[in-house]
Amino acid sequence: MSLFAPDLKLKNVHELTPEFLMSKGIKVLLTDLDNTLATYEEDVPSEKVIAWVKSFSDCGISVAVISNNDLERVEKFCKPLGIDYYHKSGKPRSKTIRKAMAKLSGDKKTTALIGDKMITDIFGAKTSGVFSIKVPPLGKRRMFE
Ligand SMILES: [Mg+2]
Known part of the structure; x- marks a missing residue:
């Protein structure tokens, strides 16, 4: 097993459905923020992202955002979603990933x-032992991502 081979590759987050996760017995969905849910330029979630998050909670799947970005960015984006969020999460280290999943x-x-970056999101998922889903980045990369 490669630590950099995701369990699933999708074209974007909207391809991921509650039905698929339920078929895998998954009850908690952790998601990256930057370039996964939105580009760096979008500071609040789109209606489409709000509906996507709601589609999971409607099916009893808890969603939380795990980001390596700072509190201001993560809080502003996640507050309207009404879900747990973690900033400066230290991905790919598993500490915050484990904390978030235990809370839920x-x-x-x-x-x-689910996330766009191999070295933080997918490696973090793999080292934490959770199901990993890769999407291509929505916009340009940044070093601190
Ligand atoms: Mg990202």
């Missing part, structure tokens, strides 16, 4: 992480 009563077998 998830474990390795019932948690998935």
Whole structure:
């Protein structure tokens, strides 16, 4: 098993459905923010992203944002979503990933992480033992991502 091979590759987050996660027994969805849910230029979630998050919570799947960006950015984006969020999460280290999934009563077998970056999101998911989903970055990359 390669630490850099995601369990699933999608074209964007909207391809991921509650039905798919439920078929895998997944109850907790952790998501990256920058270039996964939105570009750096978007400081609040689009209606489409709000509806996407709601589609999971409607099915009993808890969603939380795990970002390596700062509090101001992450809080402004996530507040309208009404979900847990973690800033400066230290991905790919597993500490915050484990903390977030424990708070939502998830474990390795019932948690998935979706993100655009191999070295933080996918490597972090792999080292934490959760299901990993890769999407291409929505915009330009930045070093601190
Ligand atoms: Mg990202």
